[in-house]
Amino acid sequence: MIMDKELAKKLLRQMMEIRQFEDMIMELLAKNIAEGGSHLYAGMEAVAAGVISMLKHDDYITSTHRGHGHAVAKDGDLKALMAEILGKKTGVCKGKGGSLHLADVSKGNLGANGIVAGSLGIATGAGLSMKLKKTGQIVVCFFGDGASNNGIFFECLNMASLWKLPVVYVCENNLYGMSVSVKRASAVEDLSKKALAFDIPSETVDGQDVLAVREAAGKWIEQARSGKGPSFIVANTYRYYGHSRSDTRAYRTREEEKFWRERDPIKIFSGRMEEQGVLTAEEIKEVEEFVAKEMEEAVDYAMKSPYPEPEELYTDLYV
Amino acid sequence: MIMDKELAKKLLRQMMEIRQFEDMIMELLAKNIAEGGSHLYAGMEAVAAGVISMLKHDDYITSTHRGHGHAVAKDGDLKALMAEILGKKTGVCKGKGGSLHLADVSKGNLGANGIVAGSLGIATGAGLSMKLKKTGQIVVCFFGDGASNNGIFFECLNMASLWKLPVVYVCENNLYGMSVSVKRASAVEDLSKKALAFDIPSETVDGQDVLAVREAAGKWIEQARSGKGPSFIVANTYRYYGHSRSDTRAYRTREEEKFWRERDPIKIFSGRMEEQGVLTAEEIKEVEEFVAKEMEEAVDYAMKSPYPEPEELYTDLYV
Amino acid sequence: MREITYRQALNEALIEEMERDPDVFLLGEDIAVYGGAYGVTADLWKKYGDERVLDTPISENAIVGVGLGAALTGMRPVAEIMYIDFIGLCLEQLNNQVAKIRYMFGGKCTVPLTIRTEGGAGRTLGAHHSQSLESWLIHIPGIKVVMPATPYDAKGLLKSSIRENNPVVFIEHKMLYNAKGGVPEGEYTIPIGAAEIKREGSDVTLITYSKMLFACMEAANILEKEGISAEIVDLRTLLPMDMDTVIKSLEKTGRAAIVEEDCKTGGTGAEITAQIMEKAFDWLDGPVIRVAGEDVPMPKSPVLEKMAVPDVNKICAAARKLIKG
Amino acid sequence: MREITYRQALNEALIEEMERDPDVFLLGEDIAVYGGAYGVTADLWKKYGDERVLDTPISENAIVGVGLGAALTGMRPVAEIMYIDFIGLCLEQLNNQVAKIRYMFGGKCTVPLTIRTEGGAGRTLGAHHSQSLESWLIHIPGIKVVMPATPYDAKGLLKSSIRENNPVVFIEHKMLYNAKGGVPEGEYTIPIGAAEIKREGSDVTLITYSKMLFACMEAANILEKEGISAEIVDLRTLLPMDMDTVIKSLEKTGRAAIVEEDCKTGGTGAEITAQIMEKAFDWLDGPVIRVAGEDVPMPKSPVLEKMAVPDVNKICAAARKLIKG
Ligand SMILES: Cc1ncc(C[n+]2csc(CCOP(=O)(O)OP(=O)(O)O)c2C)c(N)n1
Ligand SMILES: Cc1ncc(C[n+]2csc(CCOP(=O)(O)OP(=O)(O)O)c2C)c(N)n1
Ligand SMILES: [Mg+2]
Ligand SMILES: [Mg+2]
Secondary structure, eight states, X not given: OOOOHXXXXXXXXHHHHHHHHHHHXXXXXXXXXXXXXXXXXXXOHHHHHHHHTTSOTTOEEEOOSSOHHHHHHTTOOHHHHXXXXXXXXXXXXXXXXXXXXXXXXXXXXXXXXXXXTTXXXXXXXXXXXXXXXXXXXXXXXXXXXXXXGSHHHHHHHHHHHXXXXXXXXXXXXXXXXXXXXXXXXXXXXXXXXXXXXGTOOEEEEETXXXXXXXXXXXXXXXXXXXXXXXXXXXXXXXXXXXXXXXXXXXXXXXXXXXXXXXXXXXHHHHHHHHHTTSSOHHHHHXXXXXXXXHHHHHHHHHHHSOOOOGXXXXXXXXX | OOOOHHHHHHHHHHHHHHHHHHHHHHHHHHTTSSOSOOOOOTTOHHHHHHHHTTSOTTOEEEOOSSOHHHHHHTTOOHXXXXXXXXXXXXXXXXXXXXXXXXXXXGGTBOOOOSSTTTTHHHHHHHHHHHHXXXXXXXXXXXXXXXXXXXXXXXXXXXXXXXXXXXXXXXXXXXXXXXXXXHHHHOSOSSGGGXXXXXXXXXXXXETTOHHHHHHHHHHHHHHHHTTOOOEEEEEEOOOSSOSSTTOOOTTSOHHHHHHHHTTOHHHHHHHHHHHTTSSOHHHXXXXXXXXXXXXXXXXXXXHHSOOOOGGGGGTTSOO | OOEEEHHHHHHHHHHHHHHHOTTEEEEETTOSSSOXXXXXXXXXXXXXXXXXXXXXXXXXXXXXXXXXXXXXXXXXXXXXXXXXXXXXXXXXXXXXXXXXXXXXXXXXXXXXXXXXXXXOOOSOOOTTSSOXXXXXXXXXBTBEEEOOOSHHHHHHHHHHHHHOSSXXXXXXXXXXXXXEEEOOSSOOOOOTTOOEEEEOOSSEEEEEOTTHHHHHHHHHHHHHHTTOOEEEEEOOEEETTOHHHHHHHHHHHOOEEEEEEEESTTOHHHHHHHHHHHHHGGGOSSOOEEEEEOSSOOOSSHHHHHHHSOOHHHHHHXXXXXXXX | OOEEEHHHHHHHHHHHHHHHOTTEEEEETXXXXXXXXXXXXXXXXXXXXXXXXXXXXXXXXXXXXXXXXXXXXTOEEEEEOSOGGGGGGTHIIIIIIITTHHHHTTTOOOOOOEEEEEEOXXXXXXXXXXXXXXXXXXXXXXXXXXOOOSHHHHHHHHHHHHHOSSOEEEEEETTTTTOEEEOOSSOXXXXXXXXXXXXXXXXXXXXXXXXXXXXXXXXXXXXXXXXXXXXXXXXXXEETTOHHHHHHHHHHHOOXXXXXXXESTTOHHHHHHXXXXXXXXXXXXXXXXXXXXXXXXXXXXXXXXXXXXXXXXHHHHHHHHHXXX
16 A cells, blocks of 8 residues: 555554543543543554544444544544543533543544443444435444454344445454453454354454555445445454553463564554655654644643533433 | 164154144134144254254253244153143143243253243353263253344353353254244354354254254264264254244245145155155054044143142242 | 224324334334234335335344434434333343433434333233333433323324434333224324323322223222222323322322332332322322232233233222222 | 451352352353452452353353353352443343243242342443442342342352342442451351341431442431431342331331432332332321432533432431421
């Protein structure tokens, strides 16, 4: 794939935004400014950025409990997202959703989800809408390896294939569902085999290589858009941190972590861009600094924002 | 497979028992002596008889809403079963279960189930018990083509394969789940493909041929018993009657019904046994008459039995 | 007025709303060729085809999830769950996703989804096909719960439910499908959240909904002969609950029995009792009585099934007890 | 007495029962290597291995179904559902299968299955990880529902639950795991179905369970200074419910508030109110008050989350209102 400078910058920026967005969250958590759970996406940036960069603005995605990456990449408003993490009134969900429920329907993000596999139905139903309304839009459904063992995952894949819905199912295989390895949770280690039960075409990609992800995503998004039905992408990747804050990572080795950290998606991509002469070291630095500044502003905005008023407890439940 | 007379008689008797048991139920329903729903197994006898005749007495089965056949074949007490259909005190479940909940744990029948795919978990859990207790028993789990689209089906197959449980999953593919054809309900028409998602070996058999069913069942039961894990048998078969009484069968043709009626499992087997000189026409007739007599006694017993006493409403809920 | 069945009234409501709004479509098990397990969607598939009357696999959780996804993105789905007994398969999607998503998203989406289902005993179908589980549903903030008793209410309320921009669970009763009643042709709607006095009276208030309305009506006739005048409040919607109508009746009678088919403990009658306690304690001449289903799984045996649900005798006995103390 | 945490008390109960009975085994998500999302099964996997501490895939419905199948065939499983918020994924199996199977089979099987789960707000985890859905469960005849508040009760009741030959849903509270209390070493059990007076008093009865017990205790201290003597009934088991203890307290005080974290409409407080109405109307000096969670999904924002559940102030206000009318 030949790269132009602008695209390279954009991809780099998106991955860096995700990374730095979470670095900020970690800081806020450490300082007890942020509260509650936070499942960090760090290490997996190439998947969200790679897939979503192939979508149109009005295409839809559904996300997961590990949803910062998807939310940022889908045209996320960093300020509103950061404010949401802090439960502020200016948050993208007015502070009612939080990290587990980041959503921005106006940007086509149908939401993170506190329930593993909880958004498979939403994605599939959105796909059905797109088909019935013949809008040409498509839906990308993100979920984890662990989610691919839940009943609704299978029910939805069956419907999507049966009805040829324009949905690309993207399984972010980061080797563990919380502490349980794919080997201990799934009868097939090669998760793409699950698509065989539904005659859905599948492809496994290196989820650390944003360009590889883009290539696969592009192909299957095109297939969805042209009415040929759903597909199943398994992106092999890794989360750097524990499942959540209290996780001591006893279920995996430090060597394994090191191995994957060396396959960092941002390093891989920026290294390659430099090598190929698409971006200079300087330009890469510039992107990084640009993002750092964005992030500072986002945090500043979020921290200065007020909490919701008490009355907000009762609004937004019914129309 | 070489047949001895006794075995041939036994298989014939079992299939005839199932058939005539249901003929009786139909009569009782027509006369308004039996009430409520009844999903008839007629046409599918070779599956229950074939599989269950390969089991030991203390092996387990789980059954479905279409459970008369399994209940009769698993050493069913015809009188107690018939009484249960009528909701009588002498019924196998004291009249509390009825057609949809026929069960006899003492005979290894863990029950019919009003919920489609509702007994997949029970079967899988029983398999886990057998493995943990190292008893050498195995479990056969019956369910329909329609059930194979429900989430819990997939969840259970995954666990069974992962933990190498001694469970044989038998999918009775009678082409329809209520009114919806396999083609309209399942992304794969070849249901054995569903096992691919779990690395479970599978086999498709002619469910009208009791000997073919026995051969396949024998092989996979042996595999389960020897600790090699679960398997998935798809038995192609057909139900003669509508899904339930009110069904006008608008979703299938009379030609299709005729085609399958000509492949009647009892006719096929008795014809072959006569041909091969294992049983004479006389002997076949004798079996039929024997069963007819059993059935008359069962109905007589059931009809003469009292309904449960009012106090029974409150018993058997808690230990 | 023309008399038609509850089933026909529902069928008519579906047709009228499908004609009115091209975004309305139906999905569920056996709703197309078969016309629904109880015939409510009869002939709609012939009329509207696969795109608007969609047979689904036996996948209850996905049916609700897919309905939600479609509702979020511009459609107005009517999903059918064949028996309320199966609702436990899709309560995660209903409770966590359908009901909460608007709130979680800070009001930035709407969920115009109707879920039709059907419950109740009476056909000796046993424990998996006879339940009334509405009290689970009134414990889910974010949805509305509608349970019509008459053909008239069924049509008017189903039309309102489909037009509603909040998720609605619409619960029919399997023993009412053949019941007839007057139903106007064409357009009318009934507001969700409004109870109706189905019979006026002055001595006791019978608070009820769905099929039990008819047992109450019969009981009221018997009681009348005994000189007891019963007023009957048909709630029609359980969430939100029209307590104003209940309280107003109680101000008059001072005595109430709640009649519900669902089993008693943790039932809807408990909530009604608690709200009466909170809002009308001073009007009460004595304790509210719950006439409810027994706390047992529904037994198959016809003799036991009859005992397990309220009947006219039990209602009359409760009313007499309220009067005589 | 030695003081240990609620978490340790539960862990100890599991060890003691696993030592006592080789048929006891655990299954659930992340219970083995990880030791449970909230650490209740810590170190058990090291001790007992894969055969007795079984990590499962993320398949809640199958976890319950498999637990049932194992219980029916000679094992005594303890299944964990990580958050009660996920219970909607397995209510079909719990309600239709686990709870009803013995009855449907005419008493010819037993289901010695314990399902541990955990609920409640307080960690700003939002709408999918903060619910209290126990009122759904008390509406399921055939199971028992246990909700201990103290480490002492947690250990004694978990041991009883595991030994029970009926299915038990055992609900812990995520904010209590680190709470300490006196717990004897070794063997003792607490009967399922027995409430306990956690504080004696004479003016008002506070009926509560699980974490809200501690808010009530605090409130009682404040009220005492105002001259209001509050008696606190900790239900401990919600099904069956020990109404005798409640009524006895009411005979003394004549006034009651029910304090529950679960959202109000269709909550457990409604059932308690109804039973008080039925069994103790004449003892009441005024209406029972429900101090309950708000009828909204749990908002993420820490300020809103606090408002959504009862606190000491609300309890005190209710008690004062009961006294002053
Ligand atoms: C239905 C459900 N079960 C369990 C959980 C608890 N939980 C949250 S994330 C998680 C692991 C999910 O694994 P995976 O799908 O692989 O996603 P990952 O966390 O690895 O991104 C679990 C078990 C949940 N939130 N929802
Ligand atoms: C969970 C659930 N959904 C729907 C039904 C209603 N229902 C009963 S039988 C049936 C069809 C089942 O089809 P299949 O599994 O193929 O079994 P068959 O009836 O063909 O033997 C349906 C939809 C049910 N009982 N349970
Ligand atoms: Mg994972
Ligand atoms: Mg079938």
